[in-house]
Amino acid sequence: MKNKKVLWLSVFLMIVLFVPAAHSQDNAQAAKSDQQGGAPPTTDTQKKNVQAYIEMLRSNVRQNKAEIMGAVMLLSADDAAKFWPIYSEYDAELTKVNDQRVANIEEYARNYNEMTDQKADELVQKAINFRKARNELLAKYYERVKQSLGAVTAARFLQVEDQMLLIIDLQIASSLPLASESS
16 A cells, blocks of 8 residues: 555656646747747747756756655665666666657757658657667666566566656657648
């Protein structure tokens, strides 16, 4: 019962932390679109703001993920000593994989107003490759945690990590405008 409470509290915290930011950004984008009748051109200031937002989000997400992971994993001191170095390696590799996603989102933003079929296909292929790489990384670290701490603990790691990644994916997806026909 205690495990369920901790898990639900963690999921609730993730929703409280991430969904309002995505919702407010989505509302701001909708308001801009209504005022301007289409997608606004990107300025240098907007680019800097987007980059700053990405960096802030990445640092906050890493900190919050580690805190939630620690609360939900319920590891003994011995198990924690084995788990956290593995998790740190995973997080470092995940950051590199996520760099692909960030670059793809930035490229999407740069090309949004002049989207072609070729560019749309290229961006989608990169997004698919990012998902494959992230799933392969999860599988790799599931095996590492399983070897070190057993399948039950590894399953818990994978479940919690997957839930957090889904929330982050939802936040990102809800803040990106849908591809539109170029004019």
